[in-house]
Amino acid sequence: MRWVLILFFLFFPRLACAFEIRSEAFLNGSDIPSKHACDAQNFSPEVSWVDPPQRTQSFVLICDDPDSPSKSWTHWVVFNIPKEKNSLLENMPTLGTFDDGMIQGRNDFGKIGYYGPCPPPGKPHRYFFKIYALDIELLLDENSTKDAVLSRMEGHILAQAQIYGKYQR
């Protein structure tokens, strides 16, 4: 019986997997290198995802900090990520709309694109990178904030996954 199961997972490995997000920059729950924070280059980290639902029409990526005094400080909002994509490269340009239709919205620093961890000195903050697979594309522009994106995608989330990293100053 054990062998049957092992053979089953060898031939159908996808059945054993779920929608998942990773980063080359940090492991889930570990420290984010300062390269990705305001103390250094402030580069967006590489992120990739696997096993999205088949009906996915677009992806949304959100990075936020629940340990901010405001309970949620948004660092990055990317939406209309084409369904064919499975990663974002490191150091994404701070561009609103890309040629392939992908859009970076406005973060809580008031800036378009990624703005890295920059917590007030003190305890470490957690930075969640959340990926959502949607069954639609969003009719929003690059001035959209996380709240606008979240309200538009309500009822259209097929799957979601997240990881977090920590940063302290």
Place this chain on the structure above:
Amino acid sequence: MILTSPEFKNNGFIPEKFTCQGEDINPELIISEVPKNALSLALIMEDPDASGGNWVHWVVYNINASVSKIKENSIPGDLGLNTLNEKSYHGPCPPIGTHRYFFKIYALNIKPNLRTGLSKGALLKSIEGSVIEKAELIGLYQKEK
């Protein structure tokens, strides 16, 4: 020495244009009654109400002592580092509640040749013993109204 702004009164609200919710550019500032013996000026803008202590928004120095007006969206001298680690103005962007933003101008008896890129702490150390006079202007900001 007196520091004012045509954009907001002392202890009044800073217009959104000058914050992270607007254009994020510096407001115009007027410096009057600069001491005659001043050789340079330095300016610091900071928020003492940030959760981790003072959050520095703007550090400018090596400002010519004859400057009586800092124009909107301008670089009046050499820029130091703010808490975002940027050599630029970074407007009010409080996470929650009303914060106070202190604009502090220092009249100095030293020539405008401090090295660039100093943090607020390094700047204050460099000008220790050289401050002739100081003036302050406070603005407020809150994101949700």
